[in-house]
Amino acid sequence: MKAAIVGAGAIAREHLGCLTRLEGVELxxxxxxxxxxxxxxxxxxxxxxxxxxxxxxLAERSPDAVHITxxxxxxxxxxxxxxxxxxxxxxxKPITFDPDELxxxxxxxxEKNRLLVEDHNYRFNRPVQRILEGIRDGSxxxxxxxxxxxxxxxxxxxxxxTDPNLPHxxxxxxxxxxxxxxxxxxxxxxxFVGPHRDVxxxxxxxxADSPLPHDEFRAxxxxxxxTALLAFSAHGQPDTFQLTVHGTRRRVRASFFExxxxxxxxxxxxxxxxxxxxxxxxxxxxxxxxxxxxxxxLSGSPMSYEGLYALIERFYAACARGEExxxxxxxxxxxxxxxxxxxxxxxx
Amino acid sequence: MKVLVTGANGFLxxxxxxxxxxxxxxxxxxxxxxxxLERLDWPDEVEVQRVDLRAGGDLEAAFQGxxxxxxxxxxxxxxxxxxxxxxxxxxxxxxxxxxKSQVRRIVLCSSFSTYDWLRVETLTEDSxxxxxxxxxxxxxxxxxxxxxxxxxxxxxxxxxxxxxRPGFIWGEGNxxxxxxxxxxxxxxxxxxxxxxxxxxxVENCADAFARAVENEELSGEVLNVDDDHGVTASxxxxxxxxxxxxxxxxxxxxxxxxxxxxxxxxxxxxRGLFGERGKLPSMFVPVRFDLRYKPVKIQTKKIEQKLSWKxxxxxxxxxxxxxxxxxxxxxxxxxxx
Numbered sequence: 001m002k003a004a005i006v007g008a009g010a011i012a013r014e015h016l017g018c019l020t021r022l023e024g025v026e027l028x029x030x031x032x033x034x035x036x037x038x039x040x041x042x043x044x045x046x047x048x049x050x051x052x053x054x055x056x057x058l059a060e061r062s063p064d065a066v067h068i069t070x071x072x073x074x075x076x077x078x079x080x081x082x083x084x085x086x087x088x089x090x091x092x093k094p095i096t097f098d099p100d101e102l103x104x105x106x107x108x109x110x111e112k113n114r115l116l117v118e119d120h121n122y123r124f125n126r127p128v129q130r131i132l133e134g135i136r137d138g139s140x141x142x143x144x145x146x147x148x149x150x151x152x153x154x155x156x157x158x159x160x161x162t163d164p165n166l167p168h169x170x171x172x173x174x175x176x177x178x179x180x181x182x183x184x185x186x187x188x189x190x191x192f193v194g195p196h197r198d199v200x201x202x203x204x205x206x207x208a209d210s211p212l213p214h215d216e217f218r219a220x221x222x223x224x225x226x227t228a229l230l231a232f233s234a235h236g237q238p239d240t241f242q243l244t245v246h247g248t249r250r251r252v253r254a255s256f257f258e259x260x261x262x263x264x265x266x267x268x269x270x271x272x273x274x275x276x277x278x279x280x281x282x283x284x285x286x287x288x289x290x291x292x293x294x295x296x297x298l299s300g301s302p303m304s305y306e307g308l309y310a311l312i313e314r315f316y317a318a319c320a321r322g323e324e325x326x327x328x329x330x331x332x333x334x335x336x337x338x339x340x341x342x343x344x345x346x347x348x
Numbered sequence: 349m350k351v352l353v354t355g356a357n358g359f360l361x362x363x364x365x366x367x368x369x370x371x372x373x374x375x376x377x378x379x380x381x382x383x384x385l386e387r388l389d390w391p392d393e394v395e396v397q398r399v400d401l402r403a404g405g406d407l408e409a410a411f412q413g414x415x416x417x418x419x420x421x422x423x424x425x426x427x428x429x430x431x432x433x434x435x436x437x438x439x440x441x442x443x444x445x446x447x448k449s450q451v452r453r454i455v456l457c458s459s460f461s462t463y464d465w466l467r468v469e470t471l472t473e474d475s476x477x478x479x480x481x482x483x484x485x486x487x488x489x490x491x492x493x494x495x496x497x498x499x500x501x502x503x504x505x506x507x508x509x510x511x512x513r514p515g516f517i518w519g520e521g522n523x524x525x526x527x528x529x530x531x532x533x534x535x536x537x538x539x540x541x542x543x544x545x546x547x548x549x550v551e552n553c554a555d556a557f558a559r560a561v562e563n564e565e566l567s568g569e570v571l572n573v574d575d576d577h578g579v580t581a582s583x584x585x586x587x588x589x590x591x592x593x594x595x596x597x598x599x600x601x602x603x604x605x606x607x608x609x610x611x612x613x614x615x616x617x618x619r620g621l622f623g624e625r626g627k628l629p630s631m632f633v634p635v636r637f638d639l640r641y642k643p644v645k646i647q648t649k650k651i652e653q654k655l656s657w658k659x660x661x662x663x664x665x666x667x668x669x670x671x672x673x674x675x676x677x678x679x680x681x682x683x684x685x
Contacts, residue, residue: 010429036436036497040489044482158425164382165400298618300625 004063007070008032093183124307127254141248151236176213193223201345260289355421363554401438411449428486435490465638508567515546534597540604541582543643549666575659591671
């Protein structure tokens with residue numbers, strides 16, 4: 001299959017890195033408004049064609065699939081044109097902020113019989129897939145609650161979110177800089193507790209002198225299958241992206257920045273010894289995570305972007321076989337509904 | 349002559365502005381919107397224009413009445429891609445604006461990091477440059493792309509382009525040079541202690557830029573800027589430990605070949621375990637290691653001939669300016685190599 005990409009920024013490098021490793025996929029072109037960035041990306045990742053003209057990319061290279069990695073405000077027209085030209089489309093999150101635009105794009109994708117996927121990459125990281133497998137085979141029990149916590153020092157020195165010389169584009173969006181991360185929090189909550197019935201949201205600003213409208217965010221989501229606490233903190237340190245899933249048979253704490261997967265479960269044997277075995281099991285998990293993290297860095301693996309690589313691989317497999325997309329339109333629309341309610345809480 | 353200086357409040361930029369003013373030129377200083385200029389003590393005749401090159405903005409107005417562009421601005425903070433994209437986008441937008449103006453001359457600040465140090469034995473302006481440049485990191489790639497963009501624009505618009513490639517620029521505020529070695533606790537490892545460092549003191553370097561700005565005959569030339577003081581890694585480490593109040597510990601000299609052998613062994617293990625995809629810290633990437641530590645002979649004939657330039661300040665004078673009024677030798681604090 002022939003792949004092309006529009007937008008040659010930082011996240012595009014992850015897409016390009018994956019595309020150059022995928023068997024059966026040929027990178028045919030790169031497009032960016034900056035000729036230098038387009039040409040440099042093409043040179044570095046071995047694309048035979050680069051351009052600043054998106055229509056020329058579609059017309060001259062006839063890609064089967066287009067990756068859209070431009071700023072969110074530009075996604076809708078680019079995705080629409082690619083679908084109209086008969087391409088499958090893989091869009092960075094969020095596809096759009098407008099539910100009508102989202103519905104139009106999915107309607108167009110259905111009409112053209114093409115896949116439209118939003119990047120929900122962490123959903124395809126191994127820890128999440130392992131927990132989902134445990135839910136499917138019954139070993140996990142039912143999900144009662146999930147904690148998703150992202151702590152990132154986006155106020156620290158050199159942060160692109162607080163650069164006074166070049167205001168970050170997300171500062172103009174609802175939720176400000178945190179809007180850049182809401183999709184991740186929302187789909188990770190959604191995948192375990194299902195579509196939401198209700199949300200309670202707290203937005204806060206602890207650093208009065210920063211340009212960010214908010215730097216702390218919590219949301220309690222009541223889903224069809226359980227509850228989810230979604231959290232973003234610009235102050236909680238050190239940086240982490242953790243997921244704790246509480247089930248009726250076991251509890252798993254996983255981390256995306258390090259390969260941590262620590263399980264506590266109901267075990268056989270004397271009940272007083274259960275915390276001991278669980279403690280030893282967690283100590284082992286943390287040791288493996290520390291060593292595994294180092295191994296992951298040195299091996300040149302995609303690190304926390306492993307889920308993006310897995311998702312892109314599934315996307316192309318589905319395109320080639322004419323199967324359903326790895327993330328259903330229904331899931332994407334549910335996540336967008338949740339994000340709208342989270343952001344509505346900001347206005348309130 | 350009226351000169352537009354980008355990155356004018358940076359480490360090199362502020363000295364270039366001072367050198368140009370001292371030589372009787374007018375300066376329009378391009379600085380970022382939030383730049384703090386109070387400490388620079390610039391005279392009123394320095395015109396300041398605040399703009400972020402990455403954002404574009406009103407760049408065409410910056411060229412009005414200008415004779416020469418002296419382009420020093422480089423993104424220095426962030427990961428490899430941030431440095432690369434910030435530098436390249438800024439240069440692209442600056443050159444686009446210049447193409448709409450009457451200005452026809454550029455003096456561009458590039459770097460020694462553009463050379464392919466794996467292949468360099470004697471460094472001259474004709475030494476091979478990195479191709480492709482990406483494995484050598486964001487800064488080296490950015491500098492090569494700046495040269496590439498400037499050359500293309502000069503050819504298209506019939507401009508006069510001079511490229512200066514300085515070695516490691518040092519001075520007060522930038523004295524902990526990565527080309528000397530590595531610090532581990534109290535130990536200051538000096539790699540290749542007897543090799544000559546590719547150094548230029550910031551005031552010497554600024555003098556070279558000011559002279560290049562004045563010399564229209566240099567069109568199409570590339571000139572390396574090196575003070576040619578014959579300072580070795582050990583000399584520099586010794587002076588720093590002796591004079592600077594910030595430097596602590598003892599010098600531990602390690603021959604280049606010993607450390608390079610270690611780098612080679614680490615690469616061998618990585619390749620055995622992970623193949624081509626293995627990823628090592630930058631010190632263990634051979635081309636990056638050699639940029640910092642490879643012993644090479646540095647020839648400075650071209651800049652001497654073409655620009656009649658020799659570093660105006662001696663190494664002793666550079667040290668005095670870098671570490672003024674700081675501590676002097678204390679026999680217990682320095683272990684001789």
